[in-house]
Amino acid sequence: MRRHVHRFRPIYGDTDMMGVVYYANYFRFFEAGRTEFLRAAGFEYRDFESMGYGLPVASASAKYHAPAKYDDPLVLEINIAEVRYGSLRITYRLTKEDDDTLIATGETMHACVGPKGRVVRIPDAFRSKLEPDDDASS
Numbered sequence: 001m002r003r004h005v006h007r008f009r010p011i012y013g014d015t016d017m018m019g020v021v022y023y024a025n026y027f028r029f030f031e032a033g034r035t036e037f038l039r040a041a042g043f044e045y046r047d048f049e050s051m052g053y054g055l056p057v058a059s060a061s062a063k064y065h066a067p068a069k070y071d072d073p074l075v076l077e078i079n080i081a082e083v084r085y086g087s088l089r090i091t092y093r094l095t096k097e098d099d100d101t102l103i104a105t106g107e108t109m110h111a112c113v114g115p116k117g118r119v120v121r122i123p124d125a126f127r128s129k130l131e132p133d134d135d136a137s138s
Contacts, residue, residue: 002037002041002079002080002130002131002132003077003078003079003080004033004036004037004040004041004077004078005075005076005077005078006032006033006036006037006075006076006078007073007074007075007076007097008029008032008074008076009071009072009073009074010025010029010068010069010070010071010072010074011070012070014028014070015069015070019069019070020067020068020069021067021068021069021070023062023064026062026064026094026104026106027060027062027106029074029076029092029094030060030062030076030078030090030092030106030108033076033078033092034078034090034108036078037078037080037090038129041129041130042129043126043129043130048123048126051123052114052115053112053113053114053115053120053123053126054112054113055088055110055111055112055113056110056111056113057108057109057110058087058109058110058111059107059108059109060106060107060108060109061106061107061108062092062104062105062106063104063105063106064103064104065101065102065103065104065105066096066101066102066103067103068094068096068103068104072096073096073097073098074094074095074096074097074103075094075095075096075097076092076093076094077092077093077094077095078090078091078092079091079092079093080130080131080132081107083122083127083130083131085121085122086111086112086119086120086121086122087109087110087111087112087119087122088109088110088112088122088130089107089108089109089110090107090108090109090110091105091106091107092104092105092106092107092108093105094106
């Protein structure tokens with residue numbers, strides 16, 4: 001399993017009228033962390049798309065454990081949990097940096113689609129960047 005850590009702070013616009021991060025914004029956080037993970041792994045999504053491929057989200061889930069608020073220092077751990085023929089599963093664990101409070105956990109499943117919009121095998125050049133390396137982290 002490959003792993004990446006993404007640190008950030010929610011902006012005021014991420015919160016609701018109660019001053020808590022709005023529930024749907026956690027999926028935006030997951031996407032930002034996923035993008036940074038892929039970039040750190042050398043997987044340039046722009047190049048992937050220019051070859052006619054895509055990784056649309058086929059399913060997404062989140063479980064909320066504690067509230068996050070404006071400007072909380074947060075740590076998002078992203079893990080490639082599974083790479084299959086034409087799909088991959090990514091898990092997320094969000095905590096507060098200062099006291100390790102668990103904020104949210106989640107998962108997304110992505111299909112690899114080719115130029116004709118059908119599920120295809122993840123190209124080897126990109127698959128190798130998703131699968132575990134020797135130290136199992138990035």
